[in-house]
Amino acid sequence: DNLKFIQVETDENIGIIQLNRPEVLNALNRKMVNEIVRTIEDMDRDEKVKVIVLCGNGKAFAAGADINEMAQDSAIDLELLNQFADWDLLLQVKKPMIGAVHGFALGGGFELALACDLLFAAEDAKFGFPEINLAVMPGAGGTQRLTKLMGKTKALEWLWSGEMMTASEAEQHGIINKRLPKELVIEETINYAKKLAEKPALSVRFIKEAVYKAVDDSLLEGMQYERKNFSLLFSTEDQKEGMKAFMEKRKPQFKGR
Numbered sequence: 001d002n003l004k005f006i007q008v009e010t011d012e013n014i015g016i017i018q019l020n021r022p023e024v025l026n027a028l029n030r031k032m033v034n035e036i037v038r039t040i041e042d043m044d045r046d047e048k049v050k051v052i053v054l055c056g057n058g059k060a061f062a063a064g065a066d067i068n069e070m071a072q073d074s075a076i077d078l079e080l081l082n083q084f085a086d087w088d089l090l091l092q093v094k095k096p097m098i099g100a101v102h103g104f105a106l107g108g109g110f111e112l113a114l115a116c117d118l119l120f121a122a123e124d125a126k127f128g129f130p131e132i133n134l135a136v137m138p139g140a141g142g143t144q145r146l147t148k149l150m151g152k153t154k155a156l157e158w159l160w161s162g163e164m165m166t167a168s169e170a171e172q173h174g175i176i177n178k179r180l181p182k183e184l185v186i187e188e189t190i191n192y193a194k195k196l197a198e199k200p201a202l203s204v205r206f207i208k209e210a211v212y213k214a215v216d217d218s219l220l221e222g223m224q225y226e227r228k229n230f231s232l233l234f235s236t237e238d239q240k241e242g243m244k245a246f247m248e249k250r251k252p253q254f255k256g257r
């Protein structure tokens with residue numbers, strides 16, 4: 001409904017969001033971010049969608065926030081716009097989100113990629129935070145997420161230089177899961193998503209929650225959270241079925257509840 005800057009489709013139970021402003025390398029204006037986040041939220045609540053895939057149309061994933069839109073903003077404008085409230089909603093997403101990146105993923109585009117749980121990248125992918133060259137800095141989680149992934153020493157080096165890393169460098173730094181030939185990256189990501197969608201959905205969901213506790217909370221808090229989710233899974237039909245099927249040496253039939 002009224003989506004101007006993204007294209008949305010579903011393939012079986014995979015929700016696919018394609019950034020669609022190819023004439024500006026999918027530069028993210030605020031309306032576009034709002035469309036992306038609203039669509040992800042809808043998919044997160046839609047029982048028919050099991051996994052969400054994000055990708056870009058044209059030559060890039062996204063070359064950053066729309067510089068034209070923000071060039072004249074004051075600090076007070078930004079404060080009052082409260083645009084990051086949309087980005088914060090991504091932290092609430094329960095289903096797996098997988099990014100399929102080709103071409104540029106820069107600035108806000110890199111931040112959107114880093115907000116995904118898994119990343120598959122084309123050999124031509126280029127990741128970076130060029131904000132320093134505009135005399136600003138990442139604003140949608142980039143400093144936090146990059147540092148958690150690669151450690152502060154390397155993160156500072158990339159953030160201060162503003163240089164772009166190749167897919168191979170991103171792989172070495174643990175930022176992406178896999179490199180793929182450019183023409184296959186979206187297709188292979190969707191195939192991967194379909195396999196993930198076959199796993200028992202509540203295990204997938206609670207594992208995601210627990211892993212982010214490990215990333216974001218203390219070890220003790222994280223372990224207590226993990227334990228709670230572990231116990232909770234024993235209230236599902238899928239757990240009974242999974243263990244029963246094992247003992248009966250047959251393939252389990254999961255229902256996602």
Ligand code: HXC
Binds near residue numbers: 023106139
């Ligand atoms: C607005 C952009 C844009 C951007 C590209 N375009 N990136 N417009 N905002 N971030 C536009 C160009 O102006 C151009 O429009 C068209 O897209 C094609 O880009 P070219 O520059 O002609 O392509 P190329 O020579 O291949 O260079 C690609 C590029 C370069 C290296 C990616 O476009 C570039 O440096 N872009 C800016 C990258 C950047 O600084 N990103 C960080 C933004 S700050 P015309 O009309 O001329 O054809 C940020 C902060 C996030 O993201 C904060 C939280 C949300």
